[in-house]
Amino acid sequence: MIKILKYLKPYTHLALITVALVVVDSYVTLYLPDLMSQIVDKGITRGNVDYIWQTGAKMLLVSLIQVLAIIFMSLTSSKAAMGVGKDLRNHIFKKVQSFSLGEIDQFSTASLITRTTNDITQIQQAIVMILRMVIRAPVIAAGSIVMAVSKDAKLTMILLVSVPIAAVAMYFIFSKTMPLFKSMQKKIDRLNLVLRERVTGVRVIRAFNKEDHEKERFEKANVDLTQTALKVNRIGAVIFPIMMIVMNFTIIALVWFGSKQIDMGQLQVGSMMAVMQYVIQILFSFIMISMIFIFLPRASVSAQRVIEVLKTTPTVLQPSDPTEPTGKGVIRFEDVSFYYPGAKEAALENISFEAQPGKMTAIIGSTGSGKTTILNLIMRFYDVTRGTVKIDGVDVRHIPLERLRGMIGYAPQKAVIFSGTIADNIRFGRDELSNEDVLRAAEIAQVDEFTQKMPEGLNSPVAQGGTNLSGGQKQRISIARAIAGKPKIYLFDDTFSALDFKTDARVRAKLLKEVKDATVIIVAQRVATVMNADQIIVIKDGKVQGIGNHKQLMNTCPVYKDIVLSQLSEEEAVGGDSNGK
Structure with missing residues (x-):
């Protein structure tokens, strides 16, 4: 949580104003019981009505000052907290924008949404609490102890019993709730994940009659979160009755011992009333501190989760020695191998090929063979594990990201x-x-x-x-x-799969005229889309099985021939050769 407070720096003036207003509020809170004791001891007991009116007016004036201080305190603390929340959301958004797909997969989309919304809301609430209660509670407690001792040190000794009991209760709350808050934030992530899948996948869910299954998943995640929240609230609910019991028994003890001292002429009634007020304020301060111990652990967990995102270093970084490619967009893979983060097997292994401007390069293969991964490496959504990907002889890792992606026109598999x-x-x-x-x-x-x-x-x-x-x-x-x-380079990732054959043919016919001087790479599973390409790369299990045109691969690559014959008849497959490919 301390690391998050550095984001409070631009709002230091608001924080200082809030602290000053808290001091004013605390001073008035400590001053009012003293005025009350003076009214009793010097006004009521002596029958001095003028003194009662004068002191009463003074109490009204300082109470008005306190009300104004509290109003402005709420305004300045809220502005500071909302400002910090706004800045944190901006920083997280910019950070996530710089993440590669690897970092996004590491955190998960649902978790990143939770960290940007729910976790920052918890931090905002904590900052308001820190600016107002965290400062006020210790000041009131310490000041009340000093004032109570100044009125009657013997009577104040009762706190030596009640305060340790209150401190033990707070330690119990803190030790029990901290692990539960960590668990609760993860369960919020889980609930968001289930809800997000339920909403985005509604068509598939209904098509397969899985509404009941999804209801059970949501119910399970919802109940799990609810049970954890209830456990936290039950533990938190214990503190207030404990503190009230301690307070009531303390007041009984004060009245008992105070009345004895009054009877012996060692204490005035007003002083006893003031001590009682100060002791109540001390115990209420402990209740405030206990509430802080309930809320701050959750905010601390949220702060850790936010800092975890902000401290994550993206694996795909801007080049330290940027180089601008100056050619027409020649793409070259040189012995490229790639492992997804945490994977034991390579998604691509020893991939080498070259895609030339003015020619169409097609990549075909079964699902999961690594076709989309090749495009991801060209755009640096991931960086290669071994080997190099070059554009016009320049390693893509040396090209500024904005420049790299600006020279590519990309149509993803899922629009x-x-x-x-x-x-x-x-x-x-x-x-x-x-x-x-x-x-x-x-x-x-x-x-x-x-x-x-x-x-x-x-x-x-x-x-x-x-x-x-x-x-x-x-x-x-x-x-x-x-x-x-x-752009110079066009990447189409199975983009034509949702088009009917007639539309597909029209789009590709017009597209070929438009991109005749550019480098075009088409990933496809439909043979009709790729069979007239200048160069076809056949991928299986992350390895190149063959490179050539349709006619060459039909004669030399069994994998390609199997794919073709699984979609076309032998006459249609041979018909592709008549185009000279």
């Missing part, structure tokens, strides 16, 4: 659509693209085929996740987004 309009999705943050660029990309990707039927055309709104579009429509928008910026 990602954002809320906004269709035109916004095609442009996607590249404000320099003109309307003509967007229209050209929409025409090539056959997006205009369905937008022409919409009242607002390319300016038609898109729901979150593209739920108001079909799979093929989303895929075409994804293709249009990749080609709109006219």
